Ligand code: ATP
């Protein structure tokens with residue numbers, strides 16, 4: 001999802017471009033997404049978006065640019081945005097959860113500071129919505145192990161976990177796409193913002209919805225097959241030149257101070273060539289800095305590269321720092337004032353969000369049990 005994905009999001013699956021079938025279906029997904037964007041403008045009330053995050057740490061610049069801004073855009077367009085904090089998924093690939101309530105609080109503050117409006121959007125925590133998880137059992141019966149084994153994103157995540165923690169793939173991680181189907185279908189979500197690498201995940205949800213209908217609701221389909229809203233967001237790199245990620249310790253957190261922001265960019269990897277140019281393939285680290293700077297300065301990476309030119313990476317980093325500090329100033333000010341109000345704001349947001357998510361999921365579970373004939 002940008003549902004609670006612990007996926008190497010927006011990293012194109014290797015070789016996609018070489019496989020005609022894959023690129024044809026990607027092109028189809030793009031066309032469908034364009035159509036959906038037009039439909040949102042015409043009638044946003046038709047759509048409920050389900051997205052989320054795993055509470056594995058405070059949110060960072062990658063989240064803002066890849067998912068948060070898009071969620072706020074959809075919310076402001078009038079779409080019903082539902083956000084899950086997938087605390088159960090934290091243990092899918094690690095033994096330590098850290099201080100979950102504290103992390104959840106930080107992320108809710110990040111959401112609110114970024115512009116998520118709890119009066120319009122719904123923020124809930126997985127474990128507070130039992131009916132959602134009960135849906136997972138019938139859903140698990142509708143997919144095969146072989147289908148789950150084919151999921152490239154789960155494979156990549158499992159390899160990551162193995163490298164990081166020498167941990168085998170857990171059953172929870174293996175069935176993650178089915179859990180995600182429960183997240184989405186428990187609230188009748190019909191639109192899911194995804195990077196292209198997450199299309200296979202959403203395919204599992206669509207399969208579950210379709211097979212449930214075939215098996216239990218043949219006369220009148222019960223679940224709509226949700227659509228992917230493809231986001232073409234950039235992958236933001238951390239200070240070590242790999243994908244910025246909460247658990248890699250390479251992130252610029254949204255809540256960071258201005259000094260910490262400057263220090264982050266000072267130590268960010270660049271390369272040995274002095275003259276700054278925008279060459280995403282040949283110079284990924286410099287290109288990353290240029291994209292970030294351009295985003296906040298309201299220009300293009302090419303133009304920014306030109307303006308820095310011979311002044312080199314040191315100057316580029318100063319320019320990017322200024323743009324980011326300036327660009328994040330309002331968000332950070334909002335965040336500070338929300339945090340100063342203590343826990344009451346966050347608690348209130350989650351109490352309302354959890355209550356609404358429970359209403360939605362209880363309703364779906366009641367319907368599902370009736371359709372399955374398991375009401376006693
Ligand atoms: P973790 O280390 O726990 O996996 P993470 O920082 O990688 O955390 P996720 O929760 O895996 O964050 O990602 C949530 C969503 O945020 C992803 O689906 C992805 O769309 C987006 N995202 C995360 N990191 C980046 C990034 N560096 N660049 C672009 N998008 C990102």
Ligand code: MG
Nearest residue numbers: 005006007245
């Ligand atoms: Mg991740």
